[in-house]
Amino acid sequence: MSPDCSVELARTSVTLPRSALRVAVGLFLFVQAVYLLAATCHVRGQDQEYYYRIARSIAREHTFAIEPLGFQNKELAGARGRDGLFYAHYAPGLPIALVPLVLAGDRMKELMSGFAANYFWFHKSEGDIGPRVVASYFNILISAITVGLLTLLVVQLGYPVSAAFFTGLSLAVSTFAWGQARIVFVEPLQGLLL
Numbered sequence: 803m804s805p806d807c808s809v810e811l812a813r814t815s816v817t818l819p820r821s822a823l824r825v826a827v828g829l830f831l832f833v834q835a836v837y838l839l840a841a842t843c844h845v846r847g848q849d850q851e852y853y854y855r856i857a858r859s860i861a862r863e864h865t866f867a868i869e870p871l872g873f874q875n876k877e878l879a880g881a882r883g884r885d886g887l888f889y890a891h892y893a894p895g896l897p898i899a900l901v902p903l904v905l906a907g908d909r910m911k912e913l914m915s916g917f918a919a920n921y922f923w924f925h926k927s928e929g930d931i932g933p934r935v936v937a938s939y940f941n942i943l944i945s946a947i948t949v950g951l952l953t954l955l956v957v958q959l960g961y962p963v964s965a966a967f968f969t970g971l972s973l974a975v976s977t978f979a980w981g982q983a984r985i986v987f988v989e990p991l992q993g994l995l996l
Contacts, residue, residue, distance in 0.1 A: 822957040825967050830950035833974040837942040837983045845934050850986040852879060852890040854937055857900035858930070861908070866894065896988040900937050907933030941990040945983040948994045949974045 845854045848871055855868040867887035870877040880890040910932040953970035957963055973979055982990050 818954060818957055819963065821963050822954060822966060825963055826950040826953040826957075826970070829953055829967065829970045829974070830946045833949045833970075834942060834946035836974075837945060837980065838939070840980070840984060841939060841942060842984055845938055845986055847985070848879060849892070852892050853896050853900065853986050853988070854904075854934065856890060856892060856894065856897035857904050857937065858933060860894075860897060861901045861904040861933075866897075893988070896986075896991055899991060900940055900986070903936045903940055904933040907931075907936035910936065937986060940986060941983045944990045944994050945974070945979050948979070948990065951994070 845851060851871060852868070856866060859865055859868045865887075866889055867883070867885075868880075868890060870880055870888040870890075877888060879892070880888050883889050949970045952973055953966045956966035956969045961969075979990065979993075
């Protein structure tokens with residue numbers, strides 16, 4: 803690319819119609835509300851548990867080492883390091899993104915005290931309820947942001963606002979986005995970053 807082209811590209815600015823911004827924000831709020839109504843407040847399954855445990859360990863102990871899940875005296879999905887501590891075989895991106903939610907959940911212990919009687923998980927710890935509940939909502943926000951940004955992208959590509967609305971709403975309710983928003987998996991964050 804010649805220097806003249808790059809200067810010309812830098813001068814080009816994209817302005818979105820106000821209606822597109824309103825539709826994107828409206829879809830973001832609508833999707834977030836619907837997903838919140840369908841939320842489970844739980845961290846379930848081996849993958850979710852490991853993502854949560856890594857985030858909790860980073861937030862509280864400043865390490866990636868965690869307590870392993872075990873089944874029939876076998877440690878699952880990880881290995882012991884040279885230091886003798888257990889490390890899960892999961893990428894650190896999602897746990898690092900969850901750290902602020904774990905810290906926020908730690909500050910909500912009093913609010914969650916009444917919730918403890920109805921909350922069930924296999925590895926009980928009263929101090930863990932707040933961070934687990936708050937972390938379980940992470941992908942709701944991420945998925946709603948993705949819907950809003952996709953709506954803006956469709957308008958920016960030259961399609962009408964109605965097509966952008968349909969595309970964003972289709973992503974929200976007709977794909978795996980809704981199911982993935984209810985669990986602590988990495989796919990919604992990957993989709994947003996794409």
